[in-house]
Ligand SMILES: Nc1ncnc2c1ncn2[C@@H]1O[C@H](COP(=O)(O)OP(=O)(O)O)[C@@H](O)[C@H]1O
């Protein structure tokens with residue numbers, strides 16, 4: 059169980075990106091995070107693995123306080139939290155397999171990383187993850203030779219390498235065309251349903267939310283404005299989340 | 309585009325004034341730089357220009373085997389009062405001879421020298437040989453003679469101001485080339501020096517690059533911005549450095565003495581070189597398991613630390629043995645390899661260098677290691693201990709760190725300037741350091757994370773900028789004074805300049821990498837070192853290669869002139885020949901420089917294209 063308690067983030071410039079946000083995510087849930095761009099979705103997800111330091115509040119994961127963890131403890135926590143990004147964030151000039159193996163960095167001894175060595179089991183495992191997302195034949199190509207959809211699958215394989223208990227996906231399909239979106243989302247669904255991994259996924263399109271999410275939280279200017287089931291988002295709620303002028307399509 | 313602005317008279321006046329100002333500045337520049345075309349037109353200048361240009365157009369690269377015909381003929385200067393004439397020795401009719409008319413003369417008079425029976429189409433000087441010894445090598449005056457197809461010449465010559473009662477001599481030396489052209493001595497010298505030049509540039513570039521890479525990471529804002537530590541950790545790291553350096557230096561020197569005591573038997577060396585890396589590898593495999601899911605026990609961790617320490621000592625032992633072996637093999641090779649003896653020399657020197665710098669290396673490694681271990685302890689301490697304890701600890705440790713740093717700085721000043729006044733160079737700085745440390749510990753909250761990364765970043769940047777503004781030539785002058793004239797000074801100067809300028813360029817590249825991959829790698833639980841290896845380095849390889857090639861290019865250019873100030877390379881030879889007015893040799897060297905620079909330019913542009 060992930061518990062977010064009164065989380066607030068104020069950036070150096072004074073922007074209040076998160077304002078006293080509290081909610082809970084039971085293990086194994088697929089949670090969608092929605093909101094306009096600039097509403098604080100990315101900030102929220104990055105606070106959970108402390109890529110961004112929260113200004114105030116608490117994040118408890120299975121009782122452990124992530125916000126109070128030391129550097130050493132953070133390394134151990136992070137390796138159990140996979141992350142998937144809107145712009146994939148692969149290392150372009152490295153091979154696909156190296157990008158996937160990077161998911162093991164939280165486990166391998168840093169001294170061996172100096173020599174760029176991974177245990178043999180890890181390499182085998184990396185190939186397996188690539189097979190799972192359907193691009194094993196690309197393993198030894200350079201990452202930037204792949205199309206967007208393929209790159210995002212590498213991103214998912216990298217997250218899978220971590221043996222994650224939770225995956226944070228920050229608009230994983232926003233830079234892909236709609237046809238590919240479903241293929242990427244179904245990989246996340248597969249991880250969620252079959253491996254029992256919690257997924258926190260920020261999304262733009264409500265139809266994807268309806269199709270994949272168990273539950274939804276909505277942010278507006280850093281405040282939590284909705285928390286509930288996807289089907290509970292009626293027209294009123296919709297306008298509250300997306301603003302008075304928003305039109306509901308589809 | 310439409311111009312909506314009205315043109316006001318003010319504007320025109322302003323433009324006029326500005327042009328006037330520009331002209332004045334330009335005129336002043338002319339005067340300062342002594343632009344003087346009159347000088348160019350003067351006859352002297354023109355003549356020497358022609359002479360130099362001609363010499364430059366004939367680089368002294370090839371020469372021929374020459375045969376000489378030398379004939380001496382006696383002459384009285386001035387004429388004897390009794391009217392008797394000097395007479396030449398007997399000769400057969402077919403031998404070359406010269407005739408002088410008149411047979412005696414006063415200084416300043418013109419005589420005619422006519423030669424017969426010389427080999428056809430030869431050239432050479434006609435000279436006046438003072439004194440009564442025809443084999444004298446000193447000569448005065450000189451005109452050039454050239455024989456026709458019958459071996460005959462006539463030239464006029466002015467008698468120099470050198471009088472004697474004895475007969476003096478006129479000497480004709482006519483030379484002709486035989487056989488095929490061969491490389492001249494100048495060509496060989498030039499070749500040797502140009503090789504030295506290229507290697508000077510190569511060494512400087514390699515050393516510079518290796519040291520610039522780590523520097524560029526700590527001079528990159530985006531990497532250092534996130535480095536934050538609590539004060540306890542910072543003070544302990546600061547204390548760790550000097551302590552570690554001292555311990556490491558002593559320990560490694562001990563290993564060195566042990567290695568020396570074992571002797572320089574080649575077999576022993578070989579065994580040491582083979583056994584110690586194997587031992588080190590086994591130790592490392594045991595002490596650093598590749599992946600570990602659960603935390604090892606405390607005892608286990610101590611045991612591992614011990615093994616790693618042993619591994620390090622064993623590795624250094626191997627290094628000493630390697631140096632020893634390289635030196636003895638080098639010595640043997642130098643004696644037997646003949647024209648390849650430079651290989652032996654190289655091996656010997658490398659061994660010597662390794663033996664000398666290994667203790668320093670050990671000191672640095674131990675300093676870094678101890679500093680990071682203590683820093684880690686400090687980090688854990690300030691997370692686990694209560695605030696009040698940390699506050700007290702900080703007061704003590706920060707004061708100690710301040711005292712250590714300022715004390716060492718004071719010692720450095722003392723060593724540099726020999727002030728000999730401990731009030732200024734020891735007690736003063738120590739007091740300042742103590743007060744600064746106390747203040748810092750009092751003013752900061754005990755567990756606050758301080759932006760130590762930005763502090764290191766700023767210091768590094770300032771240092772780089774300051775050193776970068778010193779020209780490589782100036783550095784070379786300093787190093788010539790420090791290590792003596794020769795290519796070594798040049799390597800040091802170019803190397804240092806390479807370090808600082810590449811570190812700057814590199815760090816700008818690090819600052820412009822994509823932050824996305826960095827974030828992604830960090831999110832997997834990678835530590836800082838792993839993040840650099842997997843997210844930063846792949847992104848900076850192409851620009852690093854490109855900048856290194858560019859620098860290699862600059863270094864080749866620089867190394868051709870660094871000899872002008874005594875830094876070795878071809879510049880030294882070039883300067884010498886120019887000073888001796890030996891323009892044909894200088895021309896050969898200029899040609900060599902042009903060829904090398906142009907081909908380096910080409911090679912580096914090709915390689916740069918390949919790398920990107
Ligand atoms: N590094 C930053 N520094 C300052 N302000 C930021 C930073 N990152 C995001 N913000 C601001 O915080 C708010 C929330 O941003 P973000 O979390 O990226 O929203 P979303 O992902 O929902 O589009 C925005 O107003 C944005 O401008």
Ligand SMILES: [Mg+2]
Pocket residue numbers: 096099100101228229
């Ligand atoms: Mg976002």
